[in-house]
Amino acid sequence: MHKLFRNFLLLLLLGFPAHAEDASYRYYIDIADVTLDDLSSLFADLTTDLGDLTPDPLVIVLHDEEAAAFLRSNYRDNKTLVDSAALLDAHGVIDLKMCATWMRNHAVTQSDVHRFIDTVPYGPAEVRRLRDASFTAFSKIKL
16 A cells, blocks of 8 residues: 555544654554444454554553454454454554453453453453553544
8 A cells, every 4th residue: 555645644643643753643442342243343444554554552451352363363353454453563553452351250361362462450450551651542433
């Protein structure tokens, strides 16, 4: 995809800055606000061009039922989503975090989660921390 078009598309659809050099833009997605279909669409678009979109990765906090899609036991049903997330994480485009409290409440251990996913003690507190650190939230992703 042509870089100028990609930047324009991201600016319109996602609110990313048109110029990746602007380090004042940091974003997070609270999984409670989006669907797996939204994430899948976003990951597909981001995977088409793995160039630097922003100086900081897009932080995605998994702390709702959708987190189950990222468990090893559910890989077969969510292969495309998980593979895209792993690729984007490896390139520093996203940073996926799972709530340890959600994990504990659903009898999920660290070995049940893919290695590229970090854990945070409590997802809603991580969302607040990101907001307090001047990250900007996406309330909905419709591509």
